[in-house]
Amino acid sequence: xxxxxxxxxxxxxxxxxxxxxxxxxxxxxxxxxxxxxxxxxxxxxxxxxxxxxxxxxxxxxxxxxxxxxxxxxxxxxxxxxxxxxxxxxxxxxxxxxxxxxxxxxxxxxxxxxxxxxxxxxxxxxxxxxxxxxxxxxxxxxxxxxxxxxxxxxxxxxxxxxxxxxxxxxxxxxxxxxxxxxxxxxxxxxxxxxxxxxxxxxxxxxxxxxxxxxxxxxxxxxxxxxxxxxxxxxxxxxxxxxxxxxxxxxxxxxxxxxxxxxxxxxxxxxxxxxxxxxxxxxxxxxxxxxxxxxxxxxxxxxxxxxxxxxxxxxxxxxxxxxxxxxxxxxxxxxxxxxxxxxxxxxxxxxxxxxxxxxxxxxxxxxxxxxxxxxxxxxxxxxxxxxxxx
Ligand code: NZQ
Ligand code: ZN
Numbered sequence: 001x002x003x004x005x006x007x008x009x010x011x012x013x014x015x016x017x018x019x020x021x022x023x024x025x026x027x028x029x030x031x032x033x034x035x036x037x038x039x040x041x042x043x044x045x046x047x048x049x050x051x052x053x054x055x056x057x058x059x060x061x062x063x064x065x066x067x068x069x070x071x072x073x074x075x076x077x078x079x080x081x082x083x084x085x086x087x088x089x090x091x092x093x094x095x096x097x098x099x100x101x102x103x104x105x106x107x108x109x110x111x112x113x114x115x116x117x118x119x120x121x122x123x124x125x126x127x128x129x130x131x132x133x134x135x136x137x138x139x140x141x142x143x144x145x146x147x148x149x150x151x152x153x154x155x156x157x158x159x160x161x162x163x164x165x166x167x168x169x170x171x172x173x174x175x176x177x178x179x180x181x182x183x184x185x186x187x188x189x190x191x192x193x194x195x196x197x198x199x200x201x202x203x204x205x206x207x208x209x210x211x212x213x214x215x216x217x218x219x220x221x222x223x224x225x226x227x228x229x230x231x232x233x234x235x236x237x238x239x240x241x242x243x244x245x246x247x248x249x250x251x252x253x254x255x256x257x258x259x260x261x262x263x264x265x266x267x268x269x270x271x272x273x274x275x276x277x278x279x280x281x282x283x284x285x286x287x288x289x290x291x292x293x294x295x296x297x298x299x300x301x302x303x304x305x306x307x308x309x310x311x312x313x314x315x316x317x318x319x320x321x322x323x324x325x326x327x328x329x330x331x332x333x334x335x336x337x338x339x340x341x342x343x344x345x346x347x348x349x350x351x352x353x354x355x356x357x358x359x360x361x362x363x364x365x366x367x368x369x370x371x372x373x374x375x376x377x378x379x380x381x382x383x384x385x386x387x388x
Contacts, residue, residue, distance in 0.1 A: 001210040001259040008254055010146045011172035014246070016238070018174050019046070022053035022090070025134060025172045030088040031058045033081055035101050037065050037093045044182035046138055050092055060084050065093065068274055068281070069100035071154045075114060078107045081131060088132055091170075094139030094187075095194075095281075099150035102168045105131045117163050118152055124165035134172040138179045140245040141191035141282065143198060143252025145173035153275060160275040175249065180231070180241035188235055189338040190282035192228040195248040196221060196333075197285040201264050202257040204293065205371035207302045210259045214306070217256050221311050223247050229336055261371040266292050268369060269380060272357045277347045286339035287346075290331050291386040295379055297323065299372055343387045354384040 013021060026032065032054065041047040051059075062077045080086070081104065091101035106124045107114040108131050116122065124130055137145045144150065149164040180188070203217035224247050231240040250256070269292070270284030279287075293300055301323040308314040308326030316322035334341055343350040358377050361367065369375040375383075 001208070001213075002261075004258040006254065006258055007166060008146065008169065009171075010169045010253075012146055012175065012249070013172060014175045014177075015242075016176060016178055018176050019049045019136060020053050021174065022050065022134075022136070023056070025174075026054070026057065026088055026090070027132075031084065031086050032060070033062055033077065033084075033086045033089045033104075034059050035062045035065060035077060035089055035091050035093070035097055035104070037063070037067070037097045039063065040182070041092055041138065044138075044179070046092060046136065046179060050090070050136060054090075060086060065097045065100040067094075067096045068151075068153045068160065068278070069096045069103070071103070071115065071118065071152050072156070074100050074103050074107070074152065077104045078114065081108050086131065088134070091133060091135040092138065094137070095142030095144045095151075098135050098137070098142070098144040098170070099152060101133050101135070102144070102148070102150035103152050103163060105133050106163065106165075106168060115154065118154060118159070118161040121161070121163060122165075124163075124167040127167045130167045132171050134174075135170045136174045136176075137245070139183060139187055139191060140175075140177075140180065140248035141187075141194040143195070143249055145170060145175060146249050146253035151271065158275045160271040175245055177238060177241035177245045178236075180244060181236035183235055185232055185338070186280070188232045190280050191248060192224055192231065192244065193286055193334060193337050193339055194282040195244075195251040196224050196228075197266060197282070197289055198251040199224075199256065200289065201266060202260065202262045204300055204303050204307060205261045205263055206299065207306065208260055213256055213258065213260050216250075218307070218310050220247050220251055220256070221307075225311070225333060228333075232338065263292075263369075263371045265369040265375045265380075268361075268366065269357060269383060272360060273343070273353065276353060276356060277349075279346050283339055283346070286334045286337075286341050287343050287387045288383060290327055290334070290341060291383045292375075293327050293330070294386065295383045296370065296375065299370070299374060341387075343384075350388050354381045357381075357384055 148168040273284040304323035305319045308322040312329040314325040
């Protein structure tokens with residue numbers, strides 16, 4: 001096992017009715033920016049619960065944070081915070097609103113042009129320089145409620161870029177699984193597949209000696225396979241919703257990646273497909289993931305075979321046979337979860353994508369991705385073309 005630091009200061013508050021605790025969690029006398037997305041919170045009662053829990057606080061509202069939040073929109077909130085002397089931000093939404101708030105939190109006191117935060121991937125380490133924030137999660141998927149990373153799109157240049165740093169963990173996150181009941185089918189499917197792929201990025205590498213992390217990862221995958229299709233059919237079933245929410249958090253709160261290698265190339269390629277075609281994040285992962293496993297078969301086959309045996313109970317005769325079956329099982333699961341796994345299912349303009357992505361990665365110097373730094377630009381091209 002490699003050395004690690006495990007730091008996660010987010011106060012994670014889980015369960016039915018927990019939104020009522022908001023007034024205890026936000027410092028007294030705070031002036032709050034209540035940030036939300038396109039308005040789903042007005043239809044499902046979450047806004048009303050938040051407002052009643054916050055009676056007595058001074059609140060300024062900021063709505064309209066898009067799915068795949070835009071730098072241009074977020075900068076409007078940065079201005080409001082500076083002008084209104086806001087002292088605390090509350091993100092009420094899914095990964096996009098939470099990620100947007102992480103960016104806003106860091107940008108308010110950032111010296112220089114805030115676009116550099118994304119272009120230069122600035123790391124925020126000093127909590128005294130960011131605006132503190134908490135979250136009310138409305139969509140289990142990204143794990144953003146308990147990690148310090150975020151993804152923001154620059155509309156002007158169609159770039160989807162990441163930011164983060166230890167100062168950007170939420171102070172608290174309220175995770176009430178009853179919010180799952182109002183999610184559209186498409187978002188439920190997305191949530192399960194995003195969480196599933198987060199585990200795969202940190203697990204599906206090569207054999208190592210971190211035995212417990214492997215078991216953690218496999219148990220999250222098994223739970224998602226067990227509940228995923230059912231939670232889409234019955235999102236108001238509390239048992240299903242609560243397990244879904246907890247799996248999604250555990251998939252990307254940092255725990256399973258400690259002491260192990262990780263990949264993340266599926267995400268890096270997937271982000272480009274969202275930037276190009278506005279395909280939902282999880283769906284880009286379903287397009288790319290299986291083809292990445294195919295192209296990197298030699299690198300990943302031992303771990304694929306372990307995953308096949310332990311998670312899918314495959315019983316092939318050789319490592320190669322088990323690994324191949326594991327990929328097939330994964331694709332079947334993605335289809336069962338409502339994913340189309342070909343780029344041509346989403347756009348007819350797919351042929352430009354390989355050149356576009358390879359050029360972008362070359363400009364950024366991303367020429368050696370993956371757990372063994374062997375995902376070259378040529379392999380990226382192969383993966384993307386295989387996904388047409
Ligand atoms: O905007 P509103 O009106 O709230 O509607 C949203 C949005 O249209 C809707 N929704 C959310 N909760 C709902 C609901 N509708 C009904 N009932 C509810 N309870 O769902 C739609 C999608 O929301 P969004 O926040 O975009 O989805 P998700 O949570 O999947 O977040 C995706 C974003 O997170 C990034 C992705 O790249 C993408 O930009 N990621 C963030 C990560 C992180 N911070 O660690 C890691 C991930 O890999 C991912 O990259
Ligand atoms: Zn993801």
